[in-house]
Amino acid sequence: MAETEALSKLREDFRMQNKSVFILGASGETGRVLLKEILEQALFSKVTLIGRRKLTFEEEAYKNVNQEVVDFEKLDDYASAFQGHDVGFCCLGTTRVKAGA
Structure with missing residues (x-):
């Protein structure tokens, strides 16, 4: 009980x-679970x-989630999307399938 x-x-x-947080890859299996848990x-x-x-x-739980669309081939152009967050x-x-497993 004390724990x-x-x-x-x-x-x-x-x-x-x-604190604020950003998540890269929230559309994948792991990212979806992480986002759900964070919310x-x-x-x-x-x-x-x-x-x-x-x-x-x-779902209503997602209404305050912010989204930034970036081109991962040009991440330097999107540095501002990562700023102002305490945790990533x-x-x-x-x-x-793509990994051949």
Whole structure:
């Protein structure tokens, strides 16, 4: 029980820090799970997805998610998309089929 209380306190302390996060690769399997968890935990005050295209979400939980569309071949041109975030997650990868698995 004490561990659960300690974890709850850590979450609340983190929320109070008003941190922002960006996620690369939110359309893939790992990125989708990460985004869902981040939104469910409400740990970040700002959530930004950075990707090749805008994603469509029907659920209310996603209404405040910001999206930046970038060309990964010219990332230097999109440096501003990454600025102003405290935490970043990279979930870029390939599909099992493309990887030959």
